Amino acid sequence: MKSPTTAGAKPEQELGAEQLGMFLYQMMLMRRFEEKAGEMYTRGKVRGFLHLYTGQEACAVGAINALEEQDKVVTHYRDHGHALARGVDPNRIMAELFGRQDGVSGGRGGSMHLYDVEKGFLGGYAIVTAHLPLAVGLGLASQMKKQNAVIMCVFGDGSVGEGEFHEALNLSVLWKTPVVFFCENNLYGMGVPFHESLSTEIPKLAAAYNMPAVSVDGMDVLAVHRATRIAVDHCRAGNGPYFVEAMTYRYRGHSMADPELYRLKDEIEQYRKRDAIEKLKAYMAERGDLDEAKLAELGERVEHVVEQAVDFAEQSPNPPISTLMDHLYKETAGG
Amino acid sequence: MAEMRMRDALREAMREEMLRDPDIFLMGEDIGAYGGSYAVTKGLLEEFGEERVRDTPIAESGIVGAGIGAAMGGMHPMVEMMTINFSFLALDQIVNSAAKLHHMSNGQISVPLVIRMASGGGSQLAATHSHSLEGLYAHFPGLKVVCPSNPADAKGLLKRAFRDQNTVIFIEHTANYSVKGEVPDDPDFLVEFGQANILREGSDVTIVGYSGSVHQAMRAATMLQEQEDLSAEVIDLRTLRPLDMETVINSVKKTNRCVIVEDDWKFGGFAGELSAQVMEQAFDYLDAPVARVSCKDVPLPYNRNLEFAALPSEEDVVEAVLAML
Numbered sequence: 001m002k003s004p005t006t007a008g009a010k011p012e013q014e015l016g017a018e019q020l021g022m023f024l025y026q027m028m029l030m031r032r033f034e035e036k037a038g039e040m041y042t043r044g045k046v047r048g049f050l051h052l053y054t055g056q057e058a059c060a061v062g063a064i065n066a067l068e069e070q071d072k073v074v075t076h077y078r079d080h081g082h083a084l085a086r087g088v089d090p091n092r093i094m095a096e097l098f099g100r101q102d103g104v105s106g107g108r109g110g111s112m113h114l115y116d117v118e119k120g121f122l123g124g125y126a127i128v129t130a131h132l133p134l135a136v137g138l139g140l141a142s143q144m145k146k147q148n149a150v151i152m153c154v155f156g157d158g159s160v161g162e163g164e165f166h167e168a169l170n171l172s173v174l175w176k177t178p179v180v181f182f183c184e185n186n187l188y189g190m191g192v193p194f195h196e197s198l199s200t201e202i203p204k205l206a207a208a209y210n211m212p213a214v215s216v217d218g219m220d221v222l223a224v225h226r227a228t229r230i231a232v233d234h235c236r237a238g239n240g241p242y243f244v245e246a247m248t249y250r251y252r253g254h255s256m257a258d259p260e261l262y263r264l265k266d267e268i269e270q271y272r273k274r275d276a277i278e279k280l281k282a283y284m285a286e287r288g289d290l291d292e293a294k295l296a297e298l299g300e301r302v303e304h305v306v307e308q309a310v311d312f313a314e315q316s317p318n319p320p321i322s323t324l325m326d327h328l329y330k331e332t333a334g335g
Numbered sequence: 336m337a338e339m340r341m342r343d344a345l346r347e348a349m350r351e352e353m354l355r356d357p358d359i360f361l362m363g364e365d366i367g368a369y370g371g372s373y374a375v376t377k378g379l380l381e382e383f384g385e386e387r388v389r390d391t392p393i394a395e396s397g398i399v400g401a402g403i404g405a406a407m408g409g410m411h412p413m414v415e416m417m418t419i420n421f422s423f424l425a426l427d428q429i430v431n432s433a434a435k436l437h438h439m440s441n442g443q444i445s446v447p448l449v450i451r452m453a454s455g456g457g458s459q460l461a462a463t464h465s466h467s468l469e470g471l472y473a474h475f476p477g478l479k480v481v482c483p484s485n486p487a488d489a490k491g492l493l494k495r496a497f498r499d500q501n502t503v504i505f506i507e508h509t510a511n512y513s514v515k516g517e518v519p520d521d522p523d524f525l526v527e528f529g530q531a532n533i534l535r536e537g538s539d540v541t542i543v544g545y546s547g548s549v550h551q552a553m554r555a556a557t558m559l560q561e562q563e564d565l566s567a568e569v570i571d572l573r574t575l576r577p578l579d580m581e582t583v584i585n586s587v588k589k590t591n592r593c594v595i596v597e598d599d600w601k602f603g604g605f606a607g608e609l610s611a612q613v614m615e616q617a618f619d620y621l622d623a624p625v626a627r628v629s630c631k632d633v634p635l636p637y638n639r640n641l642e643f644a645a646l647p648s649e650e651d652v653v654e655a656v657l658a659m660l
């Protein structure tokens with residue numbers, strides 16, 4: 001499915017029913033996909049580390065739909081939502097979680113390392129902050145090759161304590177690379193509240209490097225979308241990088257292995273009351289763009305796509321042992 | 336052919352490759368206006384301009400990461416690490432990104448990147464600035480590791496590195512920068528990876544070296560010939576990954592003895608890998624256990640006498656050979 005792009009539209013311009021419907025569909029798909037992934041983990045079909053995106057859907061949908069086809073996305077290991085928003089095939093994402101041959105990474109990456117180069121989805125990165133310098137380099141390549149591509153670089157609040165965060169922001173401003181630094185601040189890096197691991201506020205860090213920075217409500221897909229469209233336009237016009245902090249919340253544990261000793265159930269309930277999907281539904285209903293029938297239809301579509309993804313993953317074979325040593329080096333003409 | 340020093344041969348390689356391929360560009364600390372810490376990139380900024388010869392902040396991890404990103408985006412960058420000692424700050428990018436992305440993405444992504452770094456002790460720079468860790472990088476599947484010992488190889492191997500679709504760690508021993516030699520000027524002169532060079536033929540013992548230690552090996556061979564009337568075969572590995580074991584094994588089958596010389600520490604060093612492979616592949620041909628002549632297991636001290644006592648010398652090599660007869 002092609003993601004709807006709003007590129008070219010004025011950031012303040014209101015979105016039409018069709019685009020809102022697509023946003024809602026994508027957010028519902030992510031929610032259902034993650035529920036299913038969690039279930040598959042519990043049933044032992046998915047192993048390793050599994051980080052669910054539940055609660056943060058407005059971030060990926062708002063930000064990634066601000067991109068054009070030639071643009072690129074790199075993100076951290078909580079990457080299923082970003083891949084789905086970029087139009088990566090849900091069947092192949094689920095197959096990757098299952099470790100199967102038809103997974104987007106051929107079963108070599110797993111949940112944390114999804115890649116679909118054709119879609120401009122250049123990866124989930126599981127070393128916190130490692131992909132920020134990569135985004136600067138991708139931006140540099142776009143600039144040097146005059147490709148006019150913007151790099152959407154997604155990371156969590158936990159990234160800001162790493163040296164590479166500062167190295168990347170500084171370099172990006174110095175070289176004016178077209179990178180949107182998109183920080184999903186879900187208040188925790190594993191179990192540590194971000195204000196206990198940072199002595200200031202996140203946008204101030206970007207401002208310190210002379211990078212324009214905003215903070216938006218990450219539980220509001222339209223607010224995220226508006227802010228990231230401004231950011232993407234800024235980058236595409238050759239003005240250098242732009243920083244967006246989206247304040248959000250994850251409903252599930254850090255990973256499936258998290259006993260969640262560091263927060264109260266009540267806090268989760270408070271955020272659920274501000275749920276981004278419910279918010280968009282209410283907005284659409286108010287505009288007359290959503291009724292019971294349409295909602296039911298969306299629900300069925302999502303259910304169908306997720307069921308199909310599980311079937312696809314189940315049926316995909318394990319990669320043959322004979323391929324173990326494949327792709328260690330890329331063939332080079334003459335050696 | 337022209338006679339030049341290794342640093343000039345390296346610069347020629349970069350110049351020629353940059354003229355050939357517009358996707359190649361250079362970045363690193365002080366490679367532009369300063370001309371490079373070891374003057375390897377001197378003059379390239381003037382010739383190619385700021386877009387293709389980029390001075391960077393002192394941020395090893397950031398600039399190697401940016402190099403990887405640019406490579407993923409279709410460029411073919413060279414990142415200079417100033418010296419191998421500072422590359423530790425970029426180790427995660429080299430090991431977790433550059434070496435793994437091709438495999439982990441099931442072949443979708445490639446990282447055609449050259450990372451150059453100076454290495455080696457012997458200059459009284461003390462422990463933090465004197466590492467020889469070619470073997471460390473050779474440990475990681477997904478990387479290629481190149482370490483020339485002379486100007487012609489330096490040029491041919493560096494040019495070859497820019498034609499590779501993978502990340503090449505290109506290590507230059509500082510003692511070799513001023514070594515002179517004849518260098519081909521044919522712009523298509525390449526030295527293939529994975530082809531060791533027999534620098535001197537012999538029949539009594541095989542001495543294997545790479546990078547800086549090739550010179551101790553050669554001097555030892557001369558001493559053995561002149562003082563002991565022994566004929567040593569000297570092999571320069573040139574690249575550690577891919578590794579040309581065939582040349583080493585064939586030599587050992589002929590000489591029945593093997594000494595490995597390296598500047599790295601003995602404990603866990605690359606000589607251990609070589610010696611294990613000789614044992615696995617030529618056990619029945621050996622007349623004596625393989626000997627390793629390595630750096631003493633100590634951080635290299637500043638004091639000249641102490642530093643020399645720690646580093647392997649040609650006398651150490653001669654001694655090791657005589658001990659196995």
Ligand SMILES: Cc1ncc(C[n+]2csc(CCOP(=O)(O)OP(=O)(O)O)c2C)c(N)n1
Nearest residue numbers: 078126127128156157158159186188189190
């Ligand atoms: C360099 C590094 N250090 C530590 C870890 C272990 N780790 C994985 S996720 C994580 C928390 C990161 O939190 P944040 O960036 O806020 O992202 P979130 O999980 O909240 O989406 C940690 C410490 C890691 N993967 N990489």
Ligand SMILES: [Mg+2]
Nearest residue numbers: 156157188189
């Ligand atoms: Mg977080």
